[in-house]
Amino acid sequence: MPIRLLSRHRVPTLRRALVAVVAAALLPKAAAAQTPVIFVHGNGDHAGLWDNVIWRFESNGYPASRLFAVDLPNPSSSSTLTAVELNRSTPEEQTAALAAFVTRVLLTTGANKVALVGSSRGGMTIRNYVRFGGGAAHVSHVITGGTPNHGVFAIPTVQPDGEFNGAGPYLRALNRGTEVVPGVKFLALRSDSLDKYAQADGAGLGMKGTATNVDARGPALRGALNVVLPGTDHREVAFGPAAFRAQYRFITGRAPTHMDIVPDTVALLEGMISGNVNASPTNLPLANAVITVHAVDAATGQRIGAPVYRAVTSHTGRWGPFRASPTARYEFELASPDSAVILHVFRMPFPRSSRVVNFRFPTPPATRADSVSVLIARPRGYLGLGRDTVEFDGTRATGIPPGVPTVDRAIRWFGAREPITVRTRVNGETIVVRTQPGDKRRLVSAEFQRE
Template identity: 70%
Template structure:
């Protein structure tokens, strides 16, 4: 099943705009740099790595050596052997990753790759390197917040879960040496804020449960283990401190900057996929319509006619689109059957990217006479007292106290008229616009940082 899915993975690269002259000169001598493949976690997609890729590029790492994979059907099955529709087992994910690495090696001619994995992605990488033949093709492995010893470790609870440290999968993966000879390993973890590395089961919905793991769970015996203080489960993969640790491990030098250096033009592309059976597929959606508008950053109102239109083909691609890094855009994405209409407003897209992905979701349940505005931060969570999350100056509801564990907040607005909604996360503001008389609309404010 996984092998068949792999044939639907989008091409590894598309021609992008030339980088700025200064950056191009700095990376030209580094064309022999090892390719880096970034692997997302459970339910996620390649697009979460764009800011990390931009940070590597901003430090001179060659853009044609940076890849992010969309693994098909990224939600885990209920057990390590269950064949469930639109879900994947560890072996499904491992086979898909192996196929992608082979393609990267063939395209680049490189002898080996570096693999970087967030959460479940790190476990998939370890399975590939130890049991899937990957050791011959991989030079470095970096796991970021991966539950290497389980989200829980209880023999009597879900023994066939891939997240049970006392279960079959992780026991086999951790038997003997937890690293593989000939491959360098780095394990990144939080000191205390990783929701999946907690002694209490509060983050799993069961505060009274003792999980059998703690903050040290993502560490690996025999690896270089680095603690990133104050990072949550996703920041430990996608945040600037994580990037700095990744860069240092791969290049053996500190980055010049952890900031993202804007390019003069950003050529954007990506895949439109959709949810099926209440789960993401990471597979192309054919016939989706994507329309891009420039908008006023203070009102969210469109500045004129569309600046880009596309209908997705067999690879689900909606680009390429030449964007201005300083411009604010609205991306309107319509399902092929027009059942879902998505409006996406994002933080400024400062550099070119092949993984500006869109997912057509199932609409959240809500009032029939209202439209939803969703604040989302896919590369980090929200924490009470740590983060400011607001709709029109009012604190968002539903953000739980304790360890940061929620990456979105929603508010419903009446559809009697269009309105401007000011969303804010910490020091960043995204202004969106609702539209009347259409109950299919989901307005999304996506914060990249």
């Protein structure tokens, strides 16, 4: 076979081509080097609560393709460890659902192991999977945030077979001997004093004056790296910026470069719509739900022009993708034949893309004649009088207890026959909403997601 010599003019061209080929080959490997991270929500919650944490990971260069948040189908716990209750779950059911999700992530990414990050009950599910469900072979890191690892109480005579009883069989088994699993790195994040489920007195559980036999150290794990996040509440210890910093450092071995969320040029939004069934919140897909997105004026909440997106969900309950502007404000209007509520959700601008912009139809709130209801919701954190500022039109919200933050919402009724603008505020974040009083089924919600 004859040999052809390359001319000097072709060498630079070939070199550039080889560099491009090598770079293309290296990029997937670089991404593959990042351990896939799976975020696991808590009792009654859904995957969408992890958006801030996911955005912060992405802002520090973590590939979006390696970040996952699971929606466990029936997220609320059963009354006992083995009770079969409609739209509630036992620990074993939660563990099986998590195991299946981990398998899908491993197959999707080609990785050998994943890191698991859990909020509250999600951390208990992770521990059960790793210790008793075969997960140790597939998990490199475990992070629990505000997880009641020793119970929200430890009283043998109160709900003796309950999942959250530190004196019950479930947590005694998880904590027997070593509280961590050899070969897996463990980090336990906890508050110093403001976790509602780590209090010595049972007041927050409806048992005022009863010793819970649990205190602020309850979420700690013997044998784990235990980190205290001062001033955080039960959810902030998983979803807040201080929690992210600890999570990122533990998984990557280095401190994050960015604590703020770095905006992208476009935000592709999608998610799932679910509802409450048998008085229990679910993450079961809701078909035939209608979602309409309106661009709104930030100062008045009034809609600007025609809807910018509309869809009807199929059996998957999924909506999107919707191409949003990272600087625009939107109102998400949701209706379903199966819901007695027409939901209007206002949020701050979405700085980055998200696959977990989830919506759940709530149970109908109490109604009042000739009035409309406006809800302030803070699902990624709690509210406590004295620590948090919560206002409707400059007036302090009612129904928020002082001391340890224990509620995540406040509601006010506005007597109006015509649409009105309501300015809602939580600490340094303000969301302006617009009421829709023409139908008593309408609930207007300002969902606060920042800190």
